Amino acid sequence: MATKLDGHDRDEGLTKLKASGWTHDADRDAVSKSFSFKNFVDAFGFMTRAAIHAEKMNHHPEWSNVYKTVDVTLTTHDVDGLSELDLELAKKFDELA
Amino acid sequence: MATKLDGHDRDEGLTKLKASGWTHDADRDAVSKSFSFKNFVDAFGFMTRAAIHAEKMNHHPEWSNVYKTVDVTLTTHDVDGLSELDLELAKKFDELA
Numbered sequence: 001m002a003t004k005l006d007g008h009d010r011d012e013g014l015t016k017l018k019a020s021g022w023t024h025d026a027d028r029d030a031v032s033k034s035f036s037f038k039n040f041v042d043a044f045g046f047m048t049r050a051a052i053h054a055e056k057m058n059h060h061p062e063w064s065n066v067y068k069t070v071d072v073t074l075t076t077h078d079v080d081g082l083s084e085l086d087l088e089l090a091k092k093f094d095e096l097a
Numbered sequence: 098m099a100t101k102l103d104g105h106d107r108d109e110g111l112t113k114l115k116a117s118g119w120t121h122d123a124d125r126d127a128v129s130k131s132f133s134f135k136n137f138v139d140a141f142g143f144m145t146r147a148a149i150h151a152e153k154m155n156h157h158p159e160w161s162n163v164y165k166t167v168d169v170t171l172t173t174h175d176v177d178g179l180s181e182l183d184l185e186l187a188k189k190f191d192e193l194a
Contacts, residue, residue: 040157044148051141060137064161 002059002076002083013087020094025073029081031090032073035097043068049096059085061093099156099173099180110184117191122170126178128187129170132194140165146193156182158190 005013014024014031022031037043043065054060062073074090076083102110111121111128119128134140140162151157159170171187173180 040148040152044145044152048141048145051137055137055141060164062161062163064159066159067157 002078002085004076004079005082005084005087009084010082013082013084017087017090020090022090028073028075030073030075031082031086032071033090033093035070035072035093037068037070037097039068043070046070046096050093053092053096054089057085057089059089061089099176099182101173101176102179102181102184106181107179110179110181114184114187117187119187125172127170127172128179128183129168130187130190132167132169132190134165134167134194136165140167143167143193147190150189150193151186154182154186156186158186 017031018024020033022033024031035043035046037046047063047065047070050061059076062075064071072093074086075081076085114128115121117130119130121128132140132143134143144160144162144167147158156173159172161168169190171183172178173182
C-alpha cells in the first residue's frame with residue numbers, strides 16, 4: 001500500500017525532483033515534467049519503455065504527447081497526493097529520457 | 098501535401114466522424130474522441146498500434162492517457178484545420194480500438 005509522503009522524506013524527495021526539472025502543483029499535490037525528444041518515434045519509444053515500468057510498479061502516470069513532447073504528471077490517487085511511488089516513478093522517467 | 102477539407106468532402110467526413118463518437122471543436126477545427134479500455138495495458142496497447150500507423154502516415158495525434166482512458170485530438174497544423182489525413186487517422190483509431 002502507498003503511504004502519503006510527509007516530513008523529511010517528503011522534503012528531500014521534492015527537493016530532488018525540483019532539482020531535476022519537476023514542478024510541484026500544491027493544489028493537487030502532484031509533480032509534472034515536460035520531456036522533449038528528437039521526433040515522434042523517440043518520444044513514443046520513451047513512453048513505451050516508461051509504460052512497461054509503470055505497469056510493473058502498478059503505478060501509472062497521467063501523460064500527454066504532442067509529436068516530440070511528452071508531458072507527465074504523477075500523483076497517487078489512493079493517498080490523494082504524493083507517495084514514495086511517485087518519487088520512484090519520476091526517477092525512472094528521468095533515467096529513461 | 099495535406100489540403101484543408103471543404104465543401105461536400107468536409108460535410109460528409111464530419112458527419113461520419115460524429116456518427117462514430119467524435120466531437121468537433123469549431124474554434125480549433127479539430128476533432129476529439131475519448132477511448133476507454135479494460136485496463137492500462139489495453140489502453141497503451143491501443144496507443145502503440147495507433148502510434149505506428151500515425152508514424153507511417155507522418156500524421157500524429159495530440160493525445161493523453163490516464164490509466165485506461167485515451168483522449169485523442171486530431172487536426173492538421175499545416176492547413177490550420179481538418180484535412181483528409183485527420184479523417185483517415187480517425188477511421189484508423191476507430192478500427193484499432
